[in-house]
Amino acid sequence: MHDNSGPCAFGDDENVKMTLGFLCSKLSNHFLSVLNPTLHYQIGNIASLPIINSTQNFSRRIIETAITFSQSDWNAYETSWDFTNMPLLNPENRQPILKDTYHNLRSDWQATTQEMQRLEEENNCIFIEAYGLQDELTPEVPLKEITLTCNPHYRYGGKKNR
Numbered sequence: 423m424h425d426n427s428g429p430c431a432f433g434d435d436e437n438v439k440m441t442l443g444f445l446c447s448k449l450s451n452h453f454l455s456v457l458n459p460t461l462h463y464q465i466g467n468i469a470s471l472p473i474i475n476s477t478q479n480f481s482r483r484i485i486e487t488a489i490t491f492s493q494s495d496w497n498a499y500e501t502s503w504d505f506t507n508m509p510l511l512n513p514e515n516r517q518p519i520l521k522d523t524y525h526n527l528r529s530d531w532q533a534t535t536q537e538m539q540r541l542e543e544e545n546n547c548i549f550i551e552a553y554g555l556q557d558e559l560t561p562e563v564p565l566k567e568i569t570l571t572c573n574p575h576y577r578y579g580g581k582k583n584r
Contacts, residue, residue, distance in 0.1 A: 431468070443485040444473050446542070447549040448559050474552050481548050488541045491534055495570040531572035539568050 433441065444450055450471060458467045497504045509515060509527055517523040546561035565575040 439482060439485045439489075441473060442489075443481045443545055444471070444549060446485075446488070446545065448546045448561070448563075449549040449553060449555065452555075452559060472553075481545055484541050484545050484548070488538060488545070491538050491541075491570065495534070495572055499571060531570075535565065535568050535570055535573040535575075538570055538573075539563055539565060542568065 431438075431441070445468075453471055454463055454467060457470060458464065493504075496502050497506075498509050499505060510523060512527075515523055515527045515530070517526055542563045543561045546559070546563065550556055550559050550561055565573065566579070567576070569576050571577055
């Protein structure tokens with residue numbers, strides 16, 4: 423780990439995915455709020471998190487799928503280095519009428535958002551159970567916290583449904 427205003431961590435692929443799954447769970451937020459109740463976490467706060475390795479085999483698929491959804495969402499916008507074309511112009515979404523193309527694309531986005539919500543809740547369940555905190559935390563994740571750009575509840579603050 424480096425200690426500066428842009429901290430980062432290194433490890434082998436499996437440990438990075440396990441750590442990423444843990445850091446994206448409600449559990450890590452719960453622990454971090456106790457260790458440092460501010461918005462800026464220090465290297466020591468992250469390094470002192472108690473990560474149990476026994477959940478590694480159970481959450482790898484969830485983490486890899488969530489990464490794939492996030493990368494696909496990011497690559498759908500021009501700010502990504504891997505951007506190729508707009509999803510609205512993608513041939514697999516194309517319908518004879520533009521309105522139908524948009525509705526088809528929007529349905530795909532809703533399905534992706536709901537699947538990401540399910541994955542995050544399943545990830546939370548795994549870590550909550552591994553630490554025996556079922557009485558303290560719930561695995562539910564509101565739609566507004568699914569940080570995909572294609573999710574209108576996140577992107578527009580939940581005030582828009584289209």
